[in-house]
Amino acid sequence: MKEKNNFWKTSSGAVALLLVLPILAIFITAFGEDTEQLFSHLMNTVMPTYIFNTIALVAGVLLLSLILGVPSAWLMAMCRLPSERVLQWALVLPLAMPGYIVGYIFTDWFDFAGPVQILLRDLTDWQAREYWFPDIRTLGGAITVLSLVLYPYVYLLCRAAFMEQNVSLLQSARLLKCSPWQSFFRISLPLARPAIAVGLSLVAMEAIGDFGTVSYFAVNTLTTAVYDTWYGYGNLSAAAKISGIMLVFVILLLSTERYSRRRQKLFQNQFSSREDFRYQLTGWKKWAALSWCWGLVAIAFIFPLGQLCIYAYKYFAQSWTAEFQQFAINSLYVSIAAAVIAVAIALVVNFYYRLRADRVALGFMRFSSMGYAVPGTVLAIGVLGSNSAIEHLVNDSIKAMGGTPPGLFLSGTMFAIIFAMVVRFSAVAIGSIESSLSKVSPSLDMAARTMGCKPNAMLIKVHLPLIRRGALIAGLLVFIESMKELNAALLLRPFNFETLATYVYNFASDEHLELAAMPAVLLVLVGLIPLVLVNRSLEQVH
Template identity: 45%
Template sequence: MKKINPLKWDAWTIFVVAIASVISAPVIFILSSIFTNTGEIWSHLASTVLPRYLLNSFILMVGVGCGVSIIGVGTAWLITMCRFPGSRLFEWAMLLPLATPAYILAYTYTELLEYYGPVQTWLREIFGWESVSDYWFPDIRSIGGAIALLTLTLYPYVYLLTRVAFLEQSTCTLEASRSLGANPWKCFFKVALPLARPAIIAGLALALMETLNDFGTVQYFGVDTFTTGIYRTWFGMGERIAAAQLAAVLLLFILWLILLELWSRRQAKYYQTISQQNLQQFQLSGIRKIGAFFGCLLPVFLGFLLPAGLLLQMTIAEGGASFRGRFWDYASHSLTLAGITAILAVAIALIIAYGVRLNPNMGMRLSTRIAAMGYAIPGSVIAVGILIPIGTVDNAIDSFMRSMFGISTGLLLSGTITALIFAYLVRFMAVAFGAVESSLLKIKPNLDDASRILGYNSSKTLIKVHVPMMWGGLLTGAMLTFVDVMKELPATMVIRPFNFDTLAVRVYNLASDERLTEAAGPALAIVLVGIIPVIILSLRIAKSRQY
């Protein structure tokens, strides 16, 4: 038997491993900072604010986890297995809240629900209330408000993956449960839900990671979490190492959640018999039909239609003034960063995916997973992991040039768009890699063999054969990465150069100054750009539909 080399050190392998090492360097640095002695700073944080960060982050995760699971799984089952008015429309409409970042929802709903907002003003006029002492109204700027808004923007992660799982479930299994007397409720709880568990957990994990990554919503609502604590420790206290250690605690917490989920299903198997038979849908009538319709409409209305409408109304009311002045400077900054990152991310993802195709051993696969793990890491953690080592390198170069030539080089990398783009690559490489890898896997290996017979080497095969065939996947990966960069706030807030604000930072600054009307235009622009991946995902769902 031929012995398989666990790691073949050819040019592609070296390149892939080198890329994985560079991209994973910020995460490794954060983890290594745990062993750094910060004196009394860390003990002060641990005795004062750390318990609050832990508690609030945990409450957020529990609340958002329950919310996205109920909405995502419930709507996925209704739309997949039931027929009611608008069910075909909701197939793609349920994804619309993905276009609206949570921090934009926070600013919009604050404008709508605060004391001087239209809702409370209308209530006081109707019931004759004169002050806040005459009535009670829930405070939107609270941890409960943060949970509600994060749930409205993140449930599509669970909905999307759960719906795909329901579509792929064996019809024979579901029909067998019905023949044994299972009603729709028992069919859902006893058969469909357990079989869809891996997809539900995967969507839930994505939603919880985005919850821990959120900065704009929790900061605006005054909820102290790890992301706000990292930012405050870095800029407020000037303690970079302490901020890195806070980031390390958050990172370990995320890794613990991932390992816990893997351990919980270590012996479970979810095999099913593949069936091409059409799914037999339940025909709803009466109150059930009405309940299903409004159950699907409500999260779409609250998560997208209402906030988008309010932003449009505020933009029109101010006569489009927010689109004048420096708006186009901010837009050009966002477009430039997103465009460069998207191109680089797709190019790097293509190299990594093709390297694995050429040499599919354990070492290569491990390197690709390391390179793609940044999506599970909050942007604030990545920012800290990048700025500290880059600052050390800049200072070392400056000291060397001063001692040798009497020239000060200053900061060459820190606070530049180079560092910011690197942070985006670390954060969103998984997005580009997923789209590129799925397209590459659809190309049959015999095409590689035919290309070599015609005299093409590996590089020419990639350029001449594979790239034209997977052009759609490359564009999808670039577009998804582009939109994610446009919406990214935590990493941009920490790393961006001075006087180089993006649309996301501009919206955050205006909202923080209570200038919500002026923030409407930039926020609406981000929402409109965010609709693009929703359309792409909707088309993919339509192609996967089996009925």
């Protein structure tokens, strides 16, 4: 048994080291040669602007996501509204829309030559210089677009937190004649602070790592700085230094979020019988609440998806090409490979933790999950750096033995992009399988060991049948995330290789959104699957 445990310990440790290697490579690459002059030049010229834009972008997206997400969550959890069963999951749908796609559509609508300004000029007979209209391709436009697609993180977690709050507290508030507004500010909002903090931290990490939206809106952030330094200047080490700055931002953000909740210990009973205690909105309050919720869904999801469907129908013949079919197959190949590998990794680290449940096993799990907090552009730098180190080691070793070095056998290949997807999204699979394994009673492990089952047999005969659904969901989630990943795919794709995400980005960047509509619709429909799963799980729990 001890030998078997050593096998699982070695496997889990090797997996954790492999997944954390790109993050270490970022800092190692940052101290490479020929970076000081370029990096100093960037710091003295454009980097202050990039840093300011990044901070302003994150702050703006956090504020607007808070304004959009928290009231919507409270209305769905605490009020009775017509069509609420549809609204409670419809408010999550914008999460399926990639930010850069919404950005392209909004630009198409609100630019000078777009239908909104054309209608305004037709109605008023104004000329171009006789009126002011906000420019969508600005920092404010990027903040608005990203907030519309990211607020569901706050909405989902806050809605769950509001539904879990102790019903006796709400009863007491009503007995004390508290209005719904007072109850929200004095009871519901303070109790939901941990959920709000977690939701905002997810929003902030997504905003920091966004590339497609900010680059299209010509907003220079640290993410675009990494891309420009790598591709424009051809300097990987300088790009790694900028990536290190971004990692520090992410670490500070997560540390601040945890530190702010260090002394919070909230124990609540299940929010049972909530049907009897929700507020019945009537009159203008009901219509205001419905207008708020349905307006948010329409602006962030229904109208953009409708526009994409119109484009896809009109330009079907131009879109349905051999290239599109090939790139769809490429996306399937990469995503399936990443999903299978990520699920295998999750099984290894989770099962070792199941066997030992000590700090070492827990550390392996946490290290294996670190990649999810790293923006895709930054991770691409780390993957390239780690691949280069391995290639140099192998080539030097073979050359020393008198053989012919294979050259670049990892960089610029399918391995690089799949490896990046696995490092970034293994945390999703690890979390899903960890949740499934936690529901398996330890007594089953004891019974299996009593019957002489070794760890390998116990995993195959006992655990896998019981966590099969969790493993399938884990693979599905990794598959969908990999299908939509743009940043890492843009930087690591092999020559003449495109995924659906890069295909859409390239067409839309060239102002040919119509030809990108069909793959964009496909990406959105694929992205709806995890939202349906999440909403069903919430309904089952509550």
